[in-house]
Amino acid sequence: MDMLAGKVKKTSQNLDSAMNPTDVLDRPIRLTARDVTVHYGAKQALHGISIDIPDRAVTAFIGPSGCGKSTFLRCINRMNDTIEGAKVGGTIKLDGEDIYDPSLDVVELRARIGMVFQKPNPFPKSIYDNVAYGPRIHGLARNKTDLDEIVVSSLRKAGLFEEVKDRLNEPGTGLSGGQQQRLCIARAIAVGPEVILMDEPCSALDPIATAVIEELIDELRENYTIVIVTHSMQQAARVSQRTAFFHLGNLIEQGQTEDIFTNPVNKQTQDYIMGRIG
Amino acid sequence: MATDMQTSSSASADRRKLVRSGLRRRHMNEQIFRAFGIAAIALALGFVALLFVDVFRKGIPAFIQSNVHLSVTYDPAVIDVGPAPARADFGSEAEYNAASLKWQRDLALLNWNTIVEASLRKSVPAGYEISSRELLAIPETNARHALREKFVQDPSLLGQTVEVDVLASANTANWVKGNIDRSLGDAQQQLSAPTRGLIDIFEENGTITNGFAWSIFTNVDSRSAPASAGLLGAFVGTLWMMLIVVVLAVPIGVAAAIYLEEFAPKSRLTDLIEVNINNLAAVPSIVFGLLGAAVFINWFHLPISAPLVGGLVLTLMTLPTIIIATRGALMGVSPALRQAALGMGASKTQMVFHHVLPVTFPSILTATILGVAHALGETAPLLLIGMKAFVASVPATPLDQAAALPVQIYLWQGNENRNFFEPRTAAAIMVLLGVMILLNGVAIYLRSRLEKRA
Numbered sequence: 001m002d003m004l005a006g007k008v009k010k011t012s013q014n015l016d017s018a019m020n021p022t023d024v025l026d027r028p029i030r031l032t033a034r035d036v037t038v039h040y041g042a043k044q045a046l047h048g049i050s051i052d053i054p055d056r057a058v059t060a061f062i063g064p065s066g067c068g069k070s071t072f073l074r075c076i077n078r079m080n081d082t083i084e085g086a087k088v089g090g091t092i093k094l095d096g097e098d099i100y101d102p103s104l105d106v107v108e109l110r111a112r113i114g115m116v117f118q119k120p121n122p123f124p125k126s127i128y129d130n131v132a133y134g135p136r137i138h139g140l141a142r143n144k145t146d147l148d149e150i151v152v153s154s155l156r157k158a159g160l161f162e163e164v165k166d167r168l169n170e171p172g173t174g175l176s177g178g179q180q181q182r183l184c185i186a187r188a189i190a191v192g193p194e195v196i197l198m199d200e201p202c203s204a205l206d207p208i209a210t211a212v213i214e215e216l217i218d219e220l221r222e223n224y225t226i227v228i229v230t231h232s233m234q235q236a237a238r239v240s241q242r243t244a245f246f247h248l249g250n251l252i253e254q255g256q257t258e259d260i261f262t263n264p265v266n267k268q269t270q271d272y273i274m275g276r277i278g
Numbered sequence: 279m280a281t282d283m284q285t286s287s288s289a290s291a292d293r294r295k296l297v298r299s300g301l302r303r304r305h306m307n308e309q310i311f312r313a314f315g316i317a318a319i320a321l322a323l324g325f326v327a328l329l330f331v332d333v334f335r336k337g338i339p340a341f342i343q344s345n346v347h348l349s350v351t352y353d354p355a356v357i358d359v360g361p362a363p364a365r366a367d368f369g370s371e372a373e374y375n376a377a378s379l380k381w382q383r384d385l386a387l388l389n390w391n392t393i394v395e396a397s398l399r400k401s402v403p404a405g406y407e408i409s410s411r412e413l414l415a416i417p418e419t420n421a422r423h424a425l426r427e428k429f430v431q432d433p434s435l436l437g438q439t440v441e442v443d444v445l446a447s448a449n450t451a452n453w454v455k456g457n458i459d460r461s462l463g464d465a466q467q468q469l470s471a472p473t474r475g476l477i478d479i480f481e482e483n484g485t486i487t488n489g490f491a492w493s494i495f496t497n498v499d500s501r502s503a504p505a506s507a508g509l510l511g512a513f514v515g516t517l518w519m520m521l522i523v524v525v526l527a528v529p530i531g532v533a534a535a536i537y538l539e540e541f542a543p544k545s546r547l548t549d550l551i552e553v554n555i556n557n558l559a560a561v562p563s564i565v566f567g568l569l570g571a572a573v574f575i576n577w578f579h580l581p582i583s584a585p586l587v588g589g590l591v592l593t594l595m596t597l598p599t600i601i602i603a604t605r606g607a608l609m610g611v612s613p614a615l616r617q618a619a620l621g622m623g624a625s626k627t628q629m630v631f632h633h634v635l636p637v638t639f640p641s642i643l644t645a646t647i648l649g650v651a652h653a654l655g656e657t658a659p660l661l662l663i664g665m666k667a668f669v670a671s672v673p674a675t676p677l678d679q680a681a682a683l684p685v686q687i688y689l690w691q692g693n694e695n696r697n698f699f700e701p702r703t704a705a706a707i708m709v710l711l712g713v714m715i716l717l718n719g720v721a722i723y724l725r726s727r728l729e730k731r732a
Contacts, residue, residue, distance in 0.1 A: 082620055137628055
């Protein structure tokens, strides 16, 4: 218990340093998490995570397997709700609004916070229907022309339109892995989210497809708040402006990506970045 | 150094020898297992082939029926009931109907067998001695009804001669098809010596001919005229029941499975329900029959022997199968698809109906058709709700008394005219198997089509 308290304290120290004006990007804070805990049954997966996520920037969560980074990501759009026996504590606020407030509709929340998963998971429907699905269920398009426009612009933003414009009616599952993942990004963009969560979006892709997605993430940052979980430190270094290092369910260190990689404060962070743990 | 290498090379040679000595045994085990598998498949296929060969060998002759060709003269001396009433002679519809019914009743009271006999006698060679009774054993007993029916339809036939084919009696058919040992003595034959002799003559002079037995498909069951017994009533009865099963079991089963799998909280209660459903699938079907008799007939007072009750009982029997199969299909849907839908902000219901169900639809459909096919062949529960009654009519509604295909097979199997009904039972089995193969074919077709589309 003492150890735990110590860790929480340490985290808030890091947070304080994160609040340090020299450290913060010139971006307002979009998401705030305070003392977030997650229990799967009797097992505690997250121990008091507190973090601020700035608007229109890429925040990367890194750490060894099982460190809780994906679990925390899934708290942000309440995907943990769907897991039997998962219990989330603490508060997460989007623009000052508690997302775990019982009066808040999770369906609306997920329209505001989109998600891209580890393995590309397009619906077994046509490319068009994949992208049109979100706008359809949320009633975002008034008519067919509107919907067409949303689909085309979403595919454009995901950098996929040129490749698939002649086969919008073919199944999305027939695309290559990298294209499928961009289709999933287009699908997430189509509902006009404010935040996009990406759970190791490139782990199932080859290096070339990965490079394309990374470039895309860099472009999307102009308009969206992006949180990305990644196994690859190089990727975190390439795409993110802020990085948070998780270990064994604790947030060990967070800060500007450059600082984390060049000058980590914590010994564990240093070890991980040097490849000594993980 | 050199010795080290030598020892290591000899050690690796030893290892290889060890592996090689085990190899033979490993290969042999594989061979034995393969041989075992092939033998099992051969045995299973052999039994299926045996079943089909046996059923077809016995059943195919039943699709040939013997007809007796008659040159019927509607003799005015026999048919002396006066002219058929005409609508124009009567003021009201009721009066006309009454007169018309009276005329038909008068016709029914005539001895039509004299006309049948006279027609038959035309084909008997001169000098052949045979009594009326012996002669009338050749056509089926309903020949007289057929002739009368023809006259009722067309009263202008009076005094005319028309050519008519009537069914030969079951005993005649047995003799013609060789279903009976011709060397047996008179005491052991169903037909007398003059009748048997005349049948042979009739076959030669073309009075008795063989043709395809459409009557199996167009007639209802019959005991007084066994040669005319057909499957239409039982077929329609089965159709009604299957309709009820499909209409009730599919929506209820699929909805229950979806709720249990997707929405129900995991608790002790749902566990209990799950165990019970699994157990229900293993309950002997006759128990469902008892339940049906107790609940639907004794309590709800639904009619005995009706397809409605049969359909309800078979629905209860099919439900667990459909629920289990549907749950299995839903369980098999990848979590990635569910997450994709939920991550897009789809509600749980939208996730299920937009994404999960379409993917599992082919499996659910196949399971359903197989469940229905299983219900189609079920006999035991139907016996307990009174469906073993002899019913000689086509059910117009699910509340009418009806027979069912498998029960019809059971009833024919028990008929005392073994020589005639053994082939006919096999023929009925062929029809039932045909319906099942058709259903399975539809399942396979739809499945492959839907899977291609998905």
